[in-house]
Amino acid sequence: MKICEATDADRDAVWNIFHEVVAPGDTYAFDPAISREDALGYWFRLGTHTYVAKLGGLKPSSLKPAARVVGTYILRPNQPGGGSHVANAAFMVAPDARGQGIGRAMGEHCLTEARRLGFRAMQFNFVLSTNKSAVHLWQDLGFKIVGTLPGAFRHPEKDYIDVYVMYRSLLEDQA
């Protein structure tokens, strides 16, 4: 797996993943009907670092890259001004590529990138309490639940569910 900054050539693949992840409306607080333009405008916004995870490589028989984008994440300041030393990040894995450690690899890559960019901490504002695999992954990577928002997400099947705010310092290794 290779993780690198996204380029314009990745936009179609990123939109495909974004759309597949967001359309069910059960993991992210995005409008499930968000347009391609709005989604990519958000994911590639000025001041946001956008990454893709690719599986595969050059086909021996071809000069064209056969690597496939299987995940994407963004990294940016969570707040401007006096809050800009805290990073925020969001992650998406192609539904048919789950269970291969792509989320974890992107999470580890993201922590390294955030330190490289000089961030002192990282915050996730909106982790659904029902998304057990995400909560456990972030805890594994050193994040703590620092807040619980009661009923802050309307799940299409589970009605109003709690949402976690998760946070970790980047100043020393806590993982």
Added chain:
Amino acid sequence: MKICEATDADRDAVWNIFHEVVAPGDTYAFDPAISREDALGYWFRLGTHTYVAKLGGLKPSSLKPAARVVGTYILRPNQPGGGSHVANAAFMVAPDARGQGIGRAMGEHCLTEARRLGFRAMQFNFVLSTNKSAVHLWQDLGFKIVGTLPGAFRHPEKDYIDVYVMYRSLLEDQA
């Protein structure tokens, strides 16, 4: 005091307050050097309800309004999609008009407006722990500290300080 939706005629007054409040960099996570255009673009963004609090009224000797804008607040969904039933709000009072209950009056007005607009809860994402009067006001109005973000704000004099996430339901009176 009169609180009403802001109009284009209030933009100059809103910018004056915004600039005065944000420039010291000690209460809000905005770039202290934010431009008028960016500030008003944010405060009057599509999908954001913008209000002003005015003191005074018609001068007896004149048909021109003498009311002065002494505060402003915004009300909007804190998240899109499955999170859009939770409101977010932000408040600013002109520095020379503090201590007159303008923040409290706007807070009460905001809770009423949020209920009228159908929100089920309200969340403040970034209340500085050093801003005791704000914390106490929101607690008085029924908000609870549901999360603490360690060192999430760089205060110009106090270095890195904790920030609170505050939350209250709007479904029943908790105040």
